[in-house]
Amino acid sequence: MTSKYLSNSALKAINRIGDLMIPRNGEFPAFSEVGGITYIDELVSYAPGADIKDLNMLLTILAFMPTFVLRWLLGKMETAMENKGPLGPIFRQLDIGLRGLIFSCYYTEKVPTTFKGKKPLDIIGFQLTRVED
Amino acid sequence: MLDYIIIGTGPSGGNIAHNLFKAGANILLLEAGKLFNKKTFPRTEADTSAMLYWGGGIEFDTDAKMGFLRTRLVGGTSIVNQCLLDRFDDIAFNDWKAESGVQWFSPENLAPYYTKVENKLDLHTFTPSDMNKNAQLFTKSCDKIGVKWGYLRKGQNDCANDRGNDCMACLGGCHRDSKQSSYAGYLRDDITEGLNLQTETEVHQITTNGDTVTVHAFQQGRQVTFQAKNIVLAGGAFGTTKMLLQSGFKKQLPALGKNFSTHPQFMSFGLFDEEINAYKGYFQTVASKDPNLRKKGYKLENVFAPPISAAMLFSRTGSYHQDIMRNYTRMTCIEVAVRDENAGEIKVNNKGRLSVDKPFTEQDRRRRDEGRELIANILTNEGAKKVYASPFAVGLHLMGGSVIGANPAKAVVDPEFRLHGHKNIFVADSSIFPNAPGINPSLTVMALAQKLSDQFTGTTYDKQIPKQLSTESY
Numbered sequence A: 001m002t003s004k005y006l007s008n009s010a011l012k013a014i015n016r017i018g019d020l021m022i023p024r025n026g027e028f029p030a031f032s033e034v035g036g037i038t039y040i041d042e043l044v045s046y047a048p049g050a051d052i053k054d055l056n057m058l059l060t061i062l063a064f065m066p067t068f069v070l071r072w073l074l075g076k077m078e079t080a081m082e083n084k085g086p087l088g089p090i091f092r093q094l095d096i097g098l099r100g101l102i103f104s105c106y107y108t109e110k111v112p113t114t115f116k117g118k119k120p121l122d123i124i125g126f127q128l129t130r131v132e133d
Numbered sequence B: 001m002l003d004y005i006i007i008g009t010g011p012s013g014g015n016i017a018h019n020l021f022k023a024g025a026n027i028l029l030l031e032a033g034k035l036f037n038k039k040t041f042p043r044t045e046a047d048t049s050a051m052l053y054w055g056g057g058i059e060f061d062t063d064a065k066m067g068f069l070r071t072r073l074v075g076g077t078s079i080v081n082q083c084l085l086d087r088f089d090d091i092a093f094n095d096w097k098a099e100s101g102v103q104w105f106s107p108e109n110l111a112p113y114y115t116k117v118e119n120k121l122d123l124h125t126f127t128p129s130d131m132n133k134n135a136q137l138f139t140k141s142c143d144k145i146g147v148k149w150g151y152l153r154k155g156q157n158d159c160a161n162d163r164g165n166d167c168m169a170c171l172g173g174c175h176r177d178s179k180q181s182s183y184a185g186y187l188r189d190d191i192t193e194g195l196n197l198q199t200e201t202e203v204h205q206i207t208t209n210g211d212t213v214t215v216h217a218f219q220q221g222r223q224v225t226f227q228a229k230n231i232v233l234a235g236g237a238f239g240t241t242k243m244l245l246q247s248g249f250k251k252q253l254p255a256l257g258k259n260f261s262t263h264p265q266f267m268s269f270g271l272f273d274e275e276i277n278a279y280k281g282y283f284q285t286v287a288s289k290d291p292n293l294r295k296k297g298y299k300l301e302n303v304f305a306p307p308i309s310a311a312m313l314f315s316r317t318g319s320y321h322q323d324i325m326r327n328y329t330r331m332t333c334i335e336v337a338v339r340d341e342n343a344g345e346i347k348v349n350n351k352g353r354l355s356v357d358k359p360f361t362e363q364d365r366r367r368r369d370e371g372r373e374l375i376a377n378i379l380t381n382e383g384a385k386k387v388y389a390s391p392f393a394v395g396l397h398l399m400g401g402s403v404i405g406a407n408p409a410k411a412v413v414d415p416e417f418r419l420h421g422h423k424n425i426f427v428a429d430s431s432i433f434p435n436a437p438g439i440n441p442s443l444t445v446m447a448l449a450q451k452l453s454d455q456f457t458g459t460t461y462d463k464q465i466p467k468q469l470s471t472e473s474y
């Protein structure tokens, strides 16, 4: 897939980080298997241009990091709330930003038809009822 | 020349625009976001964050320890809020009076304005049959350990819960127009009747010249200006304060940006073997209503979060994350909302972006920890096998930054809602709150807006307005 807003490297980074955050596990499919990233432009398009530029740059850098560095980074992000050092705010922002992006593409109603498994929202049993008149 | 330009369409701007429109004033209502309606509100959690929220979902303090939520669309944050409408009590107003020197702060003096708002909106106080299992377990456990609780009052008219509707869907805007947002409650019909509204218009500066105020804005990328005899800023704590800071008022008004508070909320989840389905039906019907907790400076809310938000509340990923999410329907949830100190400051950095300092003070920490401990006790008494306390603080009630007060050295807005030293710039939104009331703010935002509207239209009250049901307010 391609994106109007994010480079191919940036998309690759999302899938790699996504799979580290949400690997295949029991009935849960891995992040990249679901393919929710297909609809990423619908989410990104509302962000201010400067934010999209920053996101693209960050993800492009992350795309070229070896997996052990990404794992180290995820570890830092997970403990960021307790981090009192000068890098604490950066890890916290990264944590919320990246998890926000990845969970938004995973726990989603919008899954491409190419994905044949059970959707993560169905696995967790989330089914909202909207009564419309 | 326009009589009034109103900037922002949340509970404050919606109320004022409606009242001035009905009074026949020549007005223009400006809103940074778009106009949605029950057919066009986003239908997924991810779309809601991206499409409706400033910052694409969440904004942070400079230390990135606290997230703030506010929206940008016609109706403001009332489109996504829970619309729980409480009057303030003596404790809240006495603290406001002490901080601001504004003498008219009292439940009695505000009563006519509260009543007028309550009479305009459809209100529903929840009953036992409205409770889902999360609420049933919470109230039973509170009874067991001696915490007083009560039913909440919500602005709504027909949520169709008896036919299986889930109110969690309306966190992205109510698809039934039942929730009494400032759009459904005030603006929707006015727009049909020709209210002068311009959307996607973000104001960045205000200049004054004698009897005229000029508003400078970007409208879909174009620079535009509007002039009026008076303007009303109703952009909320962040929006209004940012507009004033960008317009250079900080030099005259040193308190501008200060006294920001937000009722930080911390959620804890209890894990059960059986299905709870806490997200089903009305998912927020009860809360603590305990004078002891009110004195201690926190309250407990029985709530739940949709999946992406719930996933975000736990910092870990991988199998730990999946174990939690696998149990999404088997969890109950309670949050502690802290009545925090107004130690925050809203600033604008050299890139023109908001920069918010929100120190979490020793007192805030104590209140959070006490609340969490009590929650753990309640959840364990409910029968939870395990309790997860989220480390994340979320601020939903953004208050202060342009506070009201008698002294221009310490406040931004005078007791008649005028910017100190300026006869034709007015504010009556959540930015004027002197400190955190510890009570849901939006009914009081509307009551203050009603007071300013009446000041504009010269309405006085014979104290005979029929009194609608009023609630205890903690």
Ligand SMILES: Cc1cc2nc3c(=O)[nH]c(=O)nc-3n(C[C@H](O)[C@H](O)[C@H](O)COP(=O)(O)OP(=O)(O)OC[C@H]3O[C@@H](n4cnc5c(N)ncnc54)[C@H](O)[C@@H]3O)c2cc1C
Binding pocket: B007, B008, B009, B010, B011, B012, B013, B030, B031, B032, B033, B069, B070, B071, B072, B073, B074, B075, B076, B077, B078, B080, B081, B082, B083, B084, B085, B086, B201, B202, B203, B204, B234, B235, B236, B237, B238, B239, B240, B243, B396, B397, B398, B429, B430, B431, B440, B441, B442, B443, B445
């Ligand atoms: C998830 C959630 C749940 C909540 N639940 C409750 C609840 O149950 N009960 C309760 O009392 N409160 C609740 N709140 C808080 C409540 O919604 C707010 O306190 C209230 O909406 C504040 O009203 P306001 O008019 O001051 O600002 P807002 O409602 O934020 O409205 C401000 C408007 O001004 C616009 N604006 C800002 N800057 C500009 C600009 N420069 N140019 C043009 N337009 C601009 C914004 O886009 C927005 O539409 C909740 C909040 C959230 C986020």
